[in-house]
Amino acid sequence: MALQLAVSSVILALRPAPDDGPLTLWLPLVRRIREPYEGSWALPGGPLGEACGLEQAARDALSSTTGLDPAYLEQLYAFGGLDRSLAGGAGGAGGDDGADQADRVVSIVYWALVQAEEDQAAVRAHNVEWFPASALPDLAFDHTQVIDYALARLRAKIGYSPIAHAFLPAEFTLAELRAVHEAVLGRELDPANFRRQALATGAVEPTGHRLQGTRHRPPSLYRYRAESVATSPTPPPRSAS
């Protein structure tokens, strides 16, 4: 059978842009060590092992690439167009494939959000490097399109779900929450409008505490209500994931 099945992961973290810029999205890529696209960057992943579940394969790639556990992990999409082959201009998995070059590749892609400090995001594994999502190198296969789709999903989802939770500490100010939304959306948001809309959803609630510090009027701290976070994402059937 000439169909190969691979699992790849788009792993996203929020960190300051280079030169202490504003918060922005970063993701780790793996440099390919064999043809095709030898020397190019690609998403972490590889062929699905017979004894490995889909989500476990994504977790394994995340762990070996970053040493991190995901704050959020969800299946993104199964890409399986007829033009996806390891030999052609599309398809395939990142670091290590091992499939015949003429095979058509169906890739099941996960996306993960992680909380990565700058030092944690340093090179954890050989051939791994983090890039700002807005300044990616040329990528192998169709991985640029796959990343664009993951970013579109994140930008859509932050509008109707409490997914920003994955990027925040347990308690946060509304300014910090807004900074996460601005970094994901790539544009500034009006503070007063954002505050009103964020509180209207009912997803966050004041903790009763204020930010510790030296300011005259320290801002209030908020947290996500447990029930709003627990219901996202809709879990797939346990036995079938």
Next chain:
Amino acid sequence: MALQLAVSSVILALRPAPDDGPLTLWLPLVRRIREPYEGSWALPGGPLGEACGLEQAARDALSSTTGLDPAYLEQLYAFGGLDRSLAGGAGGAGGDDGADQADRVVSIVYWALVQAEEDQAAVRAHNVEWFPASALPDLAFDHTQVIDYALARLRAKIGYSPIAHAFLPAEFTLAELRAVHEAVLGRELDPANFRRQALATGAVEPTGHRLQGTRHRPPSLYRYRAESVATSPTPPPRSAS
């Protein structure tokens, strides 16, 4: 390679419940003609052909099962747990599989919404029958869980997207829109609250027409704004679907 790849589809239509009951969700199932689960009902689908794209495979199953084009078609999920095999109690595709019974099966499942009149929904193909989603027979493999997940996705999505559009004519009354939401959610909604919320989203707008009929005060007709429908679902990359 002991991994088999299949594509299955959960196809949903809205029609009156049996005995002229309220609108409810129906879906077509295929009676299996071979072991395992010979004689049981299963989702339409089968093994992915080497020359067939994923979405095309879903469209082919939809067409051969119902003779209909989908008003909405989206990838639901790739199910690939280790316990999914054609021999075991889970996994696999519906009508015709053709895989060795010891193989592990990864199923990429699509969900489709169709507008099926009662006569169109009559048996279109041999071994196909429509069932109310609330009164399904025992299903082969893990297909009951797969259907539950599709229903959960639809119920979540109708809360934040214009997906009800797929079940409605071009112009509709707010009572018809509410009936779609009630049928999907499986519960009655307060008419005044529903009207206020539906108009607040900005997804629908009055057409300026009223329902033709003999009533003293015929209700106003609405339509979805083109831009609200055009953006759902988020399209995957064209070359990779």
